[in-house]
Amino acid sequence: MTEPIPSTATAPALRSGLGFHSTRWTRVCLAKSPSEEGRVALAELCEAYYEPVVAFLRCELRDADAAREMAHAFFAQVLRGGTMEAVDPARGRFRSYLLGAVKHFLSHHRMAAHTMKRGAGWIAVDYEGEEMANVVDPAQPSPDAQYDKQWAVTLLSHALDRLRDECVLQGNGPFFEEVKPLLMGEGGYGEQSGLALQAGLSLPAFRMAVHRLKRRFRQRVREEVAGTVGDSAMVEVELQALYRALLDG
Structure with a gap:
């Protein structure tokens, strides 16, 4: 089964008044709360960092559609809760934390794909060209x-x-x-x-x-x-x- 992803109608979009203006650490900490205000703060964080995450995944997967599907799946998981619990302002940059989180998410799905190929019978996200995604082109900027x-x-x-x-x-x-x-x-x-x-x-x-x-x-x-x-x-x-x-x- 694939991870549920937001519809294109509700996919994150960068707009004035949202985004990085809302990524104060107070908002990050609030996003850890199960309250309605916390859910709003978390949605704003996802909206702010959607395009950077897509840029990373597009470089990793070498496929724009697969990158957006994976980004939707990642943020759907974030919005379901639990991902933000480890965020600590004392540990530095939120962007670095989120990059580590999406790397872990991608690694998990790649392992799941390999498990399916070995006959385990399940897969989280299916995309083509995974082998090519691991080929490094020194002429291109890194995913990071x-x-x-x-x-x-x-x-x-x-x-x-x-x-x-x-x-x-x-x-x-x-x-x-x-x-x-x-x-x-x-x-x-x-x-x-x-x-x-x-x-x-x-x-x-x-x-x-x-x-x-x-x-x-x-x-x-x-x-x-x-x-x-x-x-x-x-x-x-x-x-x-x-x-x-x-x-x-």
Whole structure:
């Protein structure tokens, strides 16, 4: 029998207001509670880390559909309870704990598949190409690196979403949308004159506004990172890990 998986209608999706913003360790600890609030917190954690887990599994299984099916099965198990009991803020990063958990889950299913092949008559998840999944391609990033890369991309995305919400509340939503490429390093320096003209600002005033927004974006990123570690002293370490993951990926 295959593990039950969430329907595509309820599959985790990254949205502003959820995700890494909710992965404060207080939420992680709350997710261990059998209460309704605990179940909501746990669902938010699953939603936040869905894409990083899929990225890891896609690299391991070499099949996008199999990766999503396995990710659904993994998070279905998490949502059934018990998985979070071993999470301890004193032991460091939640992302590292979850990566270890999904590795254990994948190992269990691979052993189950081998048992079925030997004639035991049962299997948890059936997927093709398992032998190929174990062949290492040195030209490709490792599964762990893929997980970290997607973690970094997701974290930055949520920091950007929170900054957008902040700008909208301040009445600066249109300005944010205009300069968002500059915040992500995607806009050219020569574009600033045109953007300043559209915003009705002098070039010096425009550059100052962008500088302030970039500074606020960095603060938002730091806040997101701080919410994923159990010790404030680890924030700088995680920030460096985030930048390495983006550069190495």
